[in-house]
Amino acid sequence: MSVAEAPGLPPLTPRVREIVSAALALLEEHGAEALTMRRLAEQLGIRAPSLYKHLAGKSELETAVIAVGFEDLATALEGAAGETGGRGPGGGLARLGSAYREFALARPHLYRLMNERPLARELLPPGLEDRAAAPLVATVGGDPDLARAAWAFAHGMIMLELNDRFPPGADLDAAWQAGLRGFARGAIQ
Amino acid sequence: MSVAEAPGLPPLTPRVREIVSAALALLEEHGAEALTMRRLAEQLGIRAPSLYKHLAGKSELETAVIAVGFEDLATALEGAAGETGGRGPGGGLARLGSAYREFALARPHLYRLMNERPLARELLPPGLEDRAAAPLVATVGGDPDLARAAWAFAHGMIMLELNDRFPPGADLDAAWQAGLRGFARGAIQ
DNA sequence: GTCTATACCCGGATAGAC
């Protein structure tokens, strides 16, 4: 975990890093409902009011957690985009899609927190959102509309999977392939 | 509004219909957080405990609201699929996508409730989910994987729009077009 | 079928002592 200092984030003292780290663990293990000031304090062996000596409140805490999420996501996608090889057209996009899906399924509560509310861009480290988006934009050849459509497809697949909204026998790998085929036609290989 | 009688739904007495109707209004006007037993009772001019004479609890109420949502959605999509005309390839899919998007944007809180949790299929009127899905499956030529991919694209676009997750200047109509182009290639026109 | 009263959870946040 690493978080850059930023205007809307709490001052990153060592103790604050511990707190944010504990919050991330709590979120990932037990979901957003479990991320309360009381439970977080309990996890740290202190009382809830003590947290307010380090953080302005819960939303500041959430912003810090979200920033960590975007840094980890950006790193994962950059890694996938950097891989070489792959078999034929769509290879780059398929790898990127797999990396995105794996991130979301491995850390579903974090993924939800990152995407279920408006992004507080002014509070995040500058350039972080662009860093996370860059690999996809490059892979589809720089067309921002196509990149947004591909992102929406991936996000929709993930949310419907996480929410258990597909019918019981659905073949999700096949659906991913069917979707990516369409986007790959507009992409640089 | 009309709800079919079904195993997991409350008995549809006239009074229950009033309650479900009021719950739907509360949800659509003020969001999911506003749909509480207290506020619902207040809307109806009674006290919260009185609701439990009609309904087993809140989740039964939500199931009834969701059933109404799927009936309205199915009706809207059947209407869009039934329209004739349209200009060239992708016309059918584009009309269907527009109808789906319009439903979601017009009734965002209902749309969220319908999609943000596992579908309690066994509690809904039999065949209702299939009825809502049929127009899309038919439009993409009967391929269920392609239909799921197209659904995921639409759902992703809608959720990212509702959650205000696209960057400020994003051209969402252009993104819809870019996405639908890919799916239309596999569709019957 | 409605009421009052109530029990029981949960949450975020503050004041002021140490």
Next chain:
DNA sequence: GTCTATCCGGGTATAGAC
């Protein structure tokens, strides 16, 4: 920087009188 005590709000649900 931590504590205790407390305030405020919210929620689902039940018991028992009318």
